[in-house]
Amino acid sequence: MKAYVTKSGAKQYKPSLASLNRIISGDNSTGYCLACGKSAGGVEPDARKYECECCGAAKVYGAEELVLMGLYH
Ligand SMILES: [Zn+2]
Structure with missing residues (x-):
């Protein structure tokens, strides 16, 4: 995961495209x-805003x- 800062100034993380492709070509x-x-x-492939079991944010x-959404690096 790579950290980045959103337009609103919050720190977030995004996965690599390679890891997303591995998921999509696997059990997805x-x-x-x-x-x-x-x-x-x-998590379904098209899931949006699911609650995270780890941090509780609705950002899964x-x-x-x-x-x-282009959220990868
Ligand atoms: Zn979380």
Whole structure:
């Protein structure tokens, strides 16, 4: 995960495109929390704003959704 700063000044994390492609070509049920950078299992490819089990933020997105939004490095 790579840290970056959003337009609003919050620190967030984004995964690499390679790791997203691995998920999409695999079981495609893993997402990432943008707030803390942890991966989450059992997440649909198009999931948006799921609650993170680790930090509690509603910032878990599915792998395909992250690619669509350009949130990777
Ligand atoms: Zn989190």
